[in-house]
Amino acid sequence: MNMTGPVQNDATPDIxxxxxxxxxxIIxxxxxxxxxxxxxxHVLTHVxxxxxxxxNSHLMQKAQNKLAIMACHSRTSHFIYPGPGKPQDIRQIDGQYEAFTVVEKTTKQNLTQLLASETSTVITESLLAGAIAxxxxxxxRLQRTKPPGAKLNCRILVVTGSDCSASQYMNYMNVFFTAQKKNIVIDVCALDQHLSLLQQGCDITGGIYLxxxxxxxxxQYLLWVFLPEPPIRExxxxxxxxxxxxxxxCFCHRELIDIGYVCSVCLSIFCKFSPICTTCHTVFKMPAPLAVKPKKKKIKL
Structure with missing residues (x-):
């Protein structure tokens, strides 16, 4: 799995x-x-x-608001706003606010470069768990570099039409509980299919799944449901x-199961019993057969 690291220091917004x-x-x-x-x-253009x-509506709410947009692809995940390097010198057009123009032009240009660099014809799953990480x-990093006394409220919005693959189950759980520990809300906007694993992440972090x-x-749904801050949503x-x-x-077939077997050492989940854990290679004792009580003989009088 190839992932591009976070944006460079010169493109990171200063707080x-x-x-x-x-x-x-936004992912x-x-x-x-x-x-x-x-x-x-043409659906991608509309999205x-x-x-x-x-x-831009998020930036318009308050002058101190900050924004980052990521593109999650089949093999890589990139920050398309703010992009790497120095910000582009974009002039105001048609009376549009300069900051809105920068967001629009930078996002579209970096996204076009990302899509043009895709040469593989093999269809693979989206790296959503890696993008959230x-x-x-x-x-x-922004929380560590913020000035003393500054309060930074952070949230992540995932906009996807892919299916959440069970093969990324452990990666999903790691990022969900990490976000919960850091008080970072994860919202999910599903465009095509129901996403059960991402729905769990929204419930764990206190976000909204739609x-x-x-x-x-x-x-209209983005502005109505996801634009308000989490404290206002109540x-x-x-x-x-x-x-x-x-x-x-399960770790063996990557399918969602109702009842399974859990390794007592590494907590791996399996749909069928196995004497050896394929994750940590722990050997378990085979369950002994149930003892059958002898039938009591009737005493003849």
Missing amino acids: TSTDETSLLV LDTNPGQRMLRETS VESVIAFA MALCYIV KVPQLQGLL KLVLPPPVKVDYRAA
């Missing part, structure tokens, strides 16, 4: 104000293997335009939470 700052990291799934992209080619408008590293009923209204009328599917994925 100089001691006021409360809200950082939003956009651009894997061409998504079913909705294979069926309709990107909606995400950019949503990102990169976002957490980016957030932790499967968009109509892709044409993506921007006062709003939002979609009711759905029942969370907390099934675990």
Whole structure:
């Protein structure tokens, strides 16, 4: 798995104000293997335009707000805003605010370069767990470099139409509980399929999970559900939470199971009993057969 590291220092936003700052990291799934992209080619353009408008709305709420956008691909994950290197010199066009123009132009240019560099024709799963891990590293670095007294509220929004593969189960659980420990909220906007593992991450970190009923209204759902900060959401009328599917994925077949066997040493999960754990190679004793009580003989009188 090839992943590009966090953005360089010269592209990292400076947090100089001691006021409360809200950082939003958007992870956009651009894997061409998504079913909705294979069926309709212009869907990605609509999704990107909606995400950019949503990102600018976040910046418009408060002058201290910060933004980062990542593109999660089939083999790599890149920061497309702010991109690596010095920010581009973009002039104001059509009366648009300069900061909004920078977000739009930088995001589209870096995304175009990422898509053009894709040469493989093999369809693989999206590296969503790795992208969330990169976002957490980016957030932790900003938290360490912020000035004393500054308050930084951080959250991650995942916008994807892929299926959450059970093969990344352990990676998902690691990033979910790391985000919970760091008080980082993870929101998920599912565009095509129901994502049970990412739904668990939203429940663990206190975020919102939403499967968009109509892709044409993506921007409206983003502004309505995901734009408000987590402390404000309790006062709003939002979609009711759905029942969370907390099934675990077995380590042998990477499938969600209801009942399984757990290794007492490394806590690996298996759908069938095995005398040797394939993860830590611990040897277990075979269960002894149940003792059969002898039948009592009837005493003849």
